Amino acid sequence: MRDIDIAEVAELSGVRASTLRFYEEKGLIASHGRRGLRRLFDPAVLDRLALIALGRASGFSLDEIARMFAPDGRPRIDRKMLSAKADELDRTIRRLNAMRDGLRHAAVCPAPSHMECPTFRRLLRVAAAGKIGEKKARKSRRKS
């Protein structure tokens, strides 16, 4: 059983078949043949998908990820890019930490309204600082 079909890949990876087709179209993964119409994948596609998930979770766009393992096929990840991304992630983490502390405080703050709480207002200043619309976390898509 060398190759696995799209349904299996979907099952094993948790990635939908439609997404797998989409990724293939984008050049992020490649199918290795067909059984009838049915795409067959090398099991290594699972690593690839994990890599893609990693990239996404680290804030890379699909296009950036695609560029990472181009053009020959095998992952060719630029170490400089990785450490730049790590730095970026680090800054994001710091912001989120401040945010979380602020939220935590606001949740238990005794001031009658959040706007009257000095800590909350300080948090607001932090949020507003360093360019207002700059960096944001995003919720996952809800499952269908």
Added chain:
Amino acid sequence: MRDIDIAEVAELSGVRASTLRFYEEKGLIASHGRRGLRRLFDPAVLDRLALIALGRASGFSLDEIARMFAPDGRPRIDRKMLSAKADELDRTIRRLNAMRDGLRHAAVCPAPSHMECPTFRRLLRVAAAGKIGEKKARKSRRKS
């Protein structure tokens, strides 16, 4: 000088006029009158915008944020929601920390290819774990 116009709000907050109009349409902010056609805002809108920025940075959608200071007008943020969001943020932060460490390692890893590095593969498993398509950071929009 009680009220400030949209250009000033844009300047002071760093939020574009088009975005301010969009936010007003969404009910996230309110203008307080007009000078000619020109919207006038209460300076308090700046706090409001900071609050919105905070919400966005914490992973709330605009709709969620709108619901926060509805329906009467003034911020009435549910403390339970805040602490739930803080917990969520905390989990995100932990994931991002692991991610960053992984990236950092991969950046200096001596293995000839990332796929051959055990640490990188462990990172991959972490990324793949806990539902593959679950939680992701997002890059900011580039400035026009």
Added chain:
DNA sequence: CTGCCAGTTCAAGTGAACTTGAGGTCAAGG
């Protein structure tokens, strides 16, 4: 008074990342 320019409206467009729908195909089971 008159033109400019920054504001206005409304509709449509953008981009990322997918999902959905319609209509078609094929390997396998009865």
Added chain:
DNA sequence: CCTTGACCTCAAGTTCACTTGAACTGGCAG
């Protein structure tokens, strides 16, 4: 042999958060 059902393709739709374009308006400088 024929039905079935999972997969196929291709186009279009969806959500989020805005941005852009076209056509218009009105306060203020000259």
